[in-house]
Amino acid sequence: MRLPIPTLALIASILSVVTAKSSTGDRVLVVLESGIEKGDYSKFWKSLEARGYSLTFKSPKDDTAELIKYGERKYDHLIMYAPGQKTFSPALSPQSILHAQLDGLNTLYLLSPSLSPLNRDTFREYDLEFTDSSAGNTLISPFSSLASDPSSPLIFPAHSPLLSSSPANPVLSPSTLSGGPIVFPEAISHFAGETPYGFPILGAPRGSYVGGSGGNSNSTAGEGRKGGEVVLAGKMAGVVSAFQTRDNVRIGFVGSGKALSDKVWEASVEDQEGVTHRTANAAFAQDLTSWVFQETGVLRVECATHWSKTGGEVEKAEYRKNEEVAYSVSITQYSPSSGTYIPLVTPPSDLQLEFTMLDPFVRTPLILNSTASSAQGSTTYSASFRAPDRHGVFKFVVEYWRPGYTYLRSSTTTAVVPLRHDEHKRFITGAYPFYGATVSVSVAFVLFCGMWLGMGEERGRKKAE
Amino acid sequence: MSSSSINVPKIPSAAETKQQAAEVQSQLSNSLSTLVHNYASTTPARVKLIDSFLLFCVLSGVLQFAYRILVTSFPYYAFVGGFGSTVGQFVLLAGLRAQVAPGRDSEFKAISQERAFLDFAASSVILHLFCFNFLG
Known part of the structure; x- marks a missing residue:
C-alpha cells in the first residue's frame, strides 16, 4: 500500500504534535477568575491539548484545587488567569503557589490592568513591579497599535530585549521572530528589577506609556494636569517577562491575558498606518508555553569524568600536585518532538571548567569535542590542565547559566595530594653538577692512590738496586 | 708595562722606560722560571x-x-x-x-x-x- 507523500507528511506532523510533551509532566491546572469566559480562549486550550497536555479548570475560590496533596505534586504546570482576584482559596493562595513552585510547579501568569493589590504584592517577590497608576494601568501605544485602539499595542518579536543578551535564545523560535506582530489588547506593564533569575522577553513599543491618559478624560498624553503622570514609558515598560529559579522552575508573566484570546489568535489586523498584519499570537503562545512548561531550553549534564593524562584514562580518586588532569562533561538537550534527550543543537562555546577549593585555582575553557560527541549521543566538552601545586580537597565545577536555559551545575569532588615518599624523582636535573663533582673527586682519589702506590714501588725498586 | 712608570714622579724618556720595563720583565720571568725549575727539579x-x-x-x-x-x-x-x-x-x-x-x-x-x-x-x-x- 502506498500513501501519497503529503498524507505521510501530514500523519508525521500530527504524530509529532501529539507526542510533543514537557520534560517534567503534562498535567496542567488552569485557574480562571469569574469574569473570564473559558470559551473566548478555546483556540489556546485546544492548542495545548493538541500538544499532549491535559487541562483541568478550576476557579480561584475552589478548595479542591490543591497543588500538592500528601507531599506529591498534583499538577506539573499552572496557568493562573486571575489578575483581579482579591482573595484565593487556601489551596491557591500565593503562599501555597510559591510552596508548590519550590517543589517544581511551573507557572504562567496571565494578567490584565485590573491587578489586585494581593497579586501586585506577590509579583514583587519575583522582582517585578507592576504599574499602579491612578490614571489607569493600561499600556497606551499611540504609534504602534491596532488602527482603532491605541490600548492594543502591536509588538514585533524581533525587537525582543532577549535577543541582545543571548542571540541563540531558547524562548522565541526563529519562525516567531521572523513572523508578524503580537497584539496585546489591554496590557499591564511592569518594571523589571535586577534579579539575575528574571529576564525580559518582550518590552513595550517605543513611544508607548502607562498613565498620563487620565482614564476617561480626553486630555492628550503627558500634557494636562488632569491627565496625571506618566509612570512608565517606552522600553522600560516590560510586557512579557520570565523567571527561572535556581531549581529550574519556570515562571512566565504575560501582561495581557487577552493576547491569547480567539479574537487575535492568527487574525489579520490593521495597524495605524493601514498596513495589514497577520498576528503571531498563536506562535508566540506556543513558544512561551513550550518554554514555561519545560519543553525548550532544557539541558542536562549526562556525565562528568576526570582522569590523569599520564596514568591512562581511568578515573582517579586523587591526583598528585602538578599532575596533568583531563576532564570531560557530556551535555544533552531535551527534544520535545522525540521526548528524549539529544545532543545540543547549537552547542555553546562559552563553557568553563573551574577547579576550586573555596576559590577557583584553575579556570579553563571547555572545548567542544566533536569525535566523542558523535559517539555518545550527547555533546561532549573536554579540558585538561595542570593540577595546582597545592594539596587539599578540590572540586571540578561546571556552571552554565544563561537566560532561558536550564541552570547547569556539575560538581565532582577529588583530592590533590602531595607526592608519596617513594614517588619523588631519584635524581634532580639541577643537581647534576654536584653529583658530578662528588663522583669526580672520588674517582680522582682512587687514581691518586694508584699513582701514589705506583711511585712508591718505583722508589722501592730504586732503593733495592 | 707602562703602568710601572706611572708611579714614578719624574717622567723618564721613552727609551729609558722601555729599558726599565724590559728589565722588570726579564727579572720577573727569570724568577718565575727559577721557581718553576726549582719546583720541577727539587719537589x-x-x-x-x-x-x-x-x-x-x-x-x-x-x-x-x-x-x-x-x-x-x-x-x-x-x-x-x-x-x-x-x-x-x-x-x-x-x-x-x-x-x-x-x-x-x-x-x-x-x-x-x-x-x-x-x-x-x-x-x-x-x-x-x-x-x-x-x-x-
Missing part, C-alpha cells in the same frame, strides 16, 4: 701529585660555588655534599702534604710516609661515604 713526584690534586679540588670547588650562586642551590644537600667533598678532600690532602713534603715540621718526623698515606686514605674513604650520603 718529589708524590708531592707534585698531591699539588695537582689540590689544584683540581680548588677548581672544582670554585665551579660548584659559582653554579650554586648563578644557577641553583636546589637541592641544598646535594650542594653541601658536592662542595663538602672537594673542601674535605683539599683539607685531607693538605694534611698529607704537610706530613710527606721535604721541609716538613720536626713533629711529623716520627711518622712514616706509609703511615701518613694510610691515615689519609682511610679518612678520605669516610669523607666520601659522608658526601655520597648527603647527595640524597
Whole structure:
C-alpha cells in the first residue's frame, strides 16, 4: 500500500504534535477568575491539548484545587488567569503557589490592568513591579497599535530585549521572530528589577506609556494636569517577562491575558498606518508555553569524568600536585518532538571548567569535542590542565547559566595530594653538577692512590738496586 | 708595562722606560722560571701529585660555588655534599702534604710516609661515604 507523500507528511506532523510533551509532566491546572469566559480562549486550550497536555479548570475560590496533596505534586504546570482576584482559596493562595513552585510547579501568569493589590504584592517577590497608576494601568501605544485602539499595542518579536543578551535564545523560535506582530489588547506593564533569575522577553513599543491618559478624560498624553503622570514609558515598560529559579522552575508573566484570546489568535489586523498584519499570537503562545512548561531550553549534564593524562584514562580518586588532569562533561538537550534527550543543537562555546577549593585555582575553557560527541549521543566538552601545586580537597565545577536555559551545575569532588615518599624523582636535573663533582673527586682519589702506590714501588725498586 | 712608570714622579724618556720595563720583565720571568725549575727539579713526584690534586679540588670547588650562586642551590644537600667533598678532600690532602713534603715540621718526623698515606686514605674513604650520603 502506498500513501501519497503529503498524507505521510501530514500523519508525521500530527504524530509529532501529539507526542510533543514537557520534560517534567503534562498535567496542567488552569485557574480562571469569574469574569473570564473559558470559551473566548478555546483556540489556546485546544492548542495545548493538541500538544499532549491535559487541562483541568478550576476557579480561584475552589478548595479542591490543591497543588500538592500528601507531599506529591498534583499538577506539573499552572496557568493562573486571575489578575483581579482579591482573595484565593487556601489551596491557591500565593503562599501555597510559591510552596508548590519550590517543589517544581511551573507557572504562567496571565494578567490584565485590573491587578489586585494581593497579586501586585506577590509579583514583587519575583522582582517585578507592576504599574499602579491612578490614571489607569493600561499600556497606551499611540504609534504602534491596532488602527482603532491605541490600548492594543502591536509588538514585533524581533525587537525582543532577549535577543541582545543571548542571540541563540531558547524562548522565541526563529519562525516567531521572523513572523508578524503580537497584539496585546489591554496590557499591564511592569518594571523589571535586577534579579539575575528574571529576564525580559518582550518590552513595550517605543513611544508607548502607562498613565498620563487620565482614564476617561480626553486630555492628550503627558500634557494636562488632569491627565496625571506618566509612570512608565517606552522600553522600560516590560510586557512579557520570565523567571527561572535556581531549581529550574519556570515562571512566565504575560501582561495581557487577552493576547491569547480567539479574537487575535492568527487574525489579520490593521495597524495605524493601514498596513495589514497577520498576528503571531498563536506562535508566540506556543513558544512561551513550550518554554514555561519545560519543553525548550532544557539541558542536562549526562556525565562528568576526570582522569590523569599520564596514568591512562581511568578515573582517579586523587591526583598528585602538578599532575596533568583531563576532564570531560557530556551535555544533552531535551527534544520535545522525540521526548528524549539529544545532543545540543547549537552547542555553546562559552563553557568553563573551574577547579576550586573555596576559590577557583584553575579556570579553563571547555572545548567542544566533536569525535566523542558523535559517539555518545550527547555533546561532549573536554579540558585538561595542570593540577595546582597545592594539596587539599578540590572540586571540578561546571556552571552554565544563561537566560532561558536550564541552570547547569556539575560538581565532582577529588583530592590533590602531595607526592608519596617513594614517588619523588631519584635524581634532580639541577643537581647534576654536584653529583658530578662528588663522583669526580672520588674517582680522582682512587687514581691518586694508584699513582701514589705506583711511585712508591718505583722508589722501592730504586732503593733495592 | 707602562703602568710601572706611572708611579714614578719624574717622567723618564721613552727609551729609558722601555729599558726599565724590559728589565722588570726579564727579572720577573727569570724568577718565575727559577721557581718553576726549582719546583720541577727539587719537589718529589708524590708531592707534585698531591699539588695537582689540590689544584683540581680548588677548581672544582670554585665551579660548584659559582653554579650554586648563578644557577641553583636546589637541592641544598646535594650542594653541601658536592662542595663538602672537594673542601674535605683539599683539607685531607693538605694534611698529607704537610706530613710527606721535604721541609716538613720536626713533629711529623716520627711518622712514616706509609703511615701518613694510610691515615689519609682511610679518612678520605669516610669523607666520601659522608658526601655520597648527603647527595640524597
